[in-house]
Amino acid sequence: MDEFKHSVADALRYWEPRRVLYNAVLTAVAGSWVVVTWPHFRSVQLMGIPPGDTHPALIILIILAFLANVCYSAAYLVDIPLQLTFATWRKYRWALLLTGTSFAMLVENYWIADEIYPFVPK
Numbered sequence: 066m067d068e069f070k071h072s073v074a075d076a077l078r079y080w081e082p083r084r085v086l087y088n089a090v091l092t093a094v095a096g097s098w099v100v101v102t103w104p105h106f107r108s109v110q111l112m113g114i115p116p117g118d119t120h121p122a123l124i125i126l127i128i129l130a131f132l133a134n135v136c137y138s139a140a141y142l143v144d145i146p147l148q149l150t151f152a153t154w155r156k157y158r159w160a161l162l163l164t165g166t167s168f169a170m171l172v173e174n175y176w177i178a179d180e181i182y183p184f185v186p187k
Contacts, residue, residue: 069145069149072145072148076141076144076145076148079155080144083162084134084137087133087169088130088133088134090166090169090170091133091169091170091173098174098177133173136169137169140161140165144158
């Protein structure tokens with residue numbers, strides 16, 4: 066049981082500081098989409114939300130940010146068992162971080178391109 070507690074504590078020490086990086090990367094991706102496509106998004110109705118009504122859009126963004134952080138927490142489901150199984154796993158955690166962040170960026174780009182951008186008039 067002590068080994069499990071140690072693994073959980075070690076996982077928390079490793080993953081939680083990197084959550085800030087993960088969120089910063091995903092925020093930068095979303096910000097890039099807004100900057101690059103700003104003329105299209107400026108006054109258009111997005112996802113059925115009337116122009117100027119930012120409250121529903123803000124709620125959607127908060128929900129999506131929450132879901133992204135829930136997905137980030139899935140790293141614990143991989144990390145803790147691997148810590149208990151392989152002594153050398155801690156050296157390779159960066160690969161899980163890189164893979165998970167890359168996958169999150171891929172999903173985010175797909176979602177923006179498929180769910181938001183088609184509503185933007187060309």
